[in-house]
Amino acid sequence: MNSNEGRYRIIVDRNLCISCRSCVDATPKIFELDGELKAVVKEGAEIELVTLLAAAQSCAVGAITVIDTLTGETLWPLVP
Ligand code: SF4
Numbered sequence: 001m002n003s004n005e006g007r008y009r010i011i012v013d014r015n016l017c018i019s020c021r022s023c024v025d026a027t028p029k030i031f032e033l034d035g036e037l038k039a040v041v042k043e044g045a046e047i048e049l050v051t052l053l054a055a056a057q058s059c060a061v062g063a064i065t066v067i068d069t070l071t072g073e074t075l076w077p078l079v080p
Pocket residue numbers: 012016017018019020021022023024038039058059060061062063064
């Protein structure tokens with residue numbers, strides 16, 4: 001698990017991550033791959049919600065969860 005505790009809590013499920021780099025390619029300012037080739041949030045990354053959600057949505061295996069820390073709302077994945 002990887003989390004950025006600013007306005008948005010970003011959780012990457014390392015067990016699900018298949019190292020495809022889709023999130024990194026979508027938002028290289030936010031995500032990078034670590035030494036185990038799993039996606040992590042960059043230290044000090046400035047988070048822009050629109051691009052963050054684009055990256056989360058690009059993950060084919062649903063490894064990225066985004067939570068608004070002010071409201072507690074899960075912004076991604078969408079819950080019906
Ligand atoms: S898009 Fe998903 S599976 Fe691909 S590197 Fe990012 S978190 Fe991992």
